Amino acid sequence: MLGYKLLPALCSIGFALSAATSRHDCPVADVSVIAHTGESVGTEVVHNDVTLYVTGKPSDRAVLYLTDIFGIQLLENRLLADSFGRAGYFVVAPDLFNGTPSTLDLVDMTPAQRQSFLAIATPEETDALIGTAVDYLRNVKKVTKIAATGYCFGGRYAFRWLSGGTGVDVGFAAHPSNLQNSEITAIKGAVGVAAADADSAMPPARRAEIEALLLNTTQPYTLSLYGSVSHGFGVRANVSDPRQKFGKEQAFFQAVRWFDAWL
Numbered sequence: 001m002l003g004y005k006l007l008p009a010l011c012s013i014g015f016a017l018s019a020a021t022s023r024h025d026c027p028v029a030d031v032s033v034i035a036h037t038g039e040s041v042g043t044e045v046v047h048n049d050v051t052l053y054v055t056g057k058p059s060d061r062a063v064l065y066l067t068d069i070f071g072i073q074l075l076e077n078r079l080l081a082d083s084f085g086r087a088g089y090f091v092v093a094p095d096l097f098n099g100t101p102s103t104l105d106l107v108d109m110t111p112a113q114r115q116s117f118l119a120i121a122t123p124e125e126t127d128a129l130i131g132t133a134v135d136y137l138r139n140v141k142k143v144t145k146i147a148a149t150g151y152c153f154g155g156r157y158a159f160r161w162l163s164g165g166t167g168v169d170v171g172f173a174a175h176p177s178n179l180q181n182s183e184i185t186a187i188k189g190a191v192g193v194a195a196a197d198a199d200s201a202m203p204p205a206r207r208a209e210i211e212a213l214l215l216n217t218t219q220p221y222t223l224s225l226y227g228s229v230s231h232g233f234g235v236r237a238n239v240s241d242p243r244q245k246f247g248k249e250q251a252f253f254q255a256v257r258w259f260d261a262w263l
């Protein structure tokens with residue numbers, strides 16, 4: 001099977017050879033790289049007391065995968081990390097919750113539940129865990145370029161780690177929660193966002209604010225809105241529903257294309 005990264009190259013050759021090449025001869029995305037079910041293929045590594053889910057082949061370009069609130073323990077997070085591996089990246093996902101992820105999504109918690117969860121998973125604590133993963137990539141694996149991709153809880157951190165001098169070069173966030181304006185204005189690299197049309201953490205008015213803030217950063221950015229999907233779709237879509245399946249796959253390819261272009 002051809003690797004995803006090979007397809008654009010073969011496609012350009014095809015174009016050069018024949019002006020009549022149909023657009024269907026030039027697939028923009030090999031859907032077979034994304035797995036929704038099955039067993040994960042990565043391994044766990046402990047670096048400086050932090051558990052890291054590691055997947056993909058060694059490469060000087062890596063994806064730092066920042067999970068939603070369900071953590072690296074959730075199979076769908078591991079499978080999506082594996083998918084970035086099949087798309088050509090070395091992938092590391094830190095255990096952001098020290099072995100005890102939430103069983104309830106942030107948007108489904110009562111205010112009191114949310115407050116007590118976020119009192120433990122603070123930005124200081126979370127940044128320290130992410131820092132250990134970046135250290136592993138840069139200093140153990142000698143990776144030279146890092147793209148951060150984050151989902152819900154982790155989406156905010158894709159922005160936080162794009163503020164320059166952190167070791168992260170490019171970012172992507174699907175349905176980020178708790179993202180602060182100051183964390184958007186601080187970015188020093190290209191960022192992509194995937195948004196759901198049904199997301200109480202990012203309703204239309206907030207989405208418009210985020211767009212205005214992104215525009216003001218003058219960094220390369222993109223924000224795509226996916227229809228008929230809800231908060232969490234980038235990872236936990238119901239793939240029996242064709243609209244949700246499309247949204248999840250397209251948000252994945254949005255991230256891969258973004259990293260291929262800007263990393």
Ligand SMILES: *[C@@H]1O[C@H](CO)[C@@H](O)[C@H](O)[C@H]1NC(C)=O
Binds near residue numbers: 216
């Ligand atoms: C964007 O920058 C302009 C000019 O500095 C400013 O007037 C505007 O309020 C900014 N927009 C946001 C959303 O911060």
Ligand SMILES: *[C@@H]1O[C@H](CO)[C@@H](O)[C@H](O)[C@H]1NC(C)=O
Binds near residue numbers: 238239240241242
């Ligand atoms: C998933 O989507 C299918 C097809 O739309 C639907 O029949 C099923 O009830 C959904 N499952 C859940 C858990 O919502």
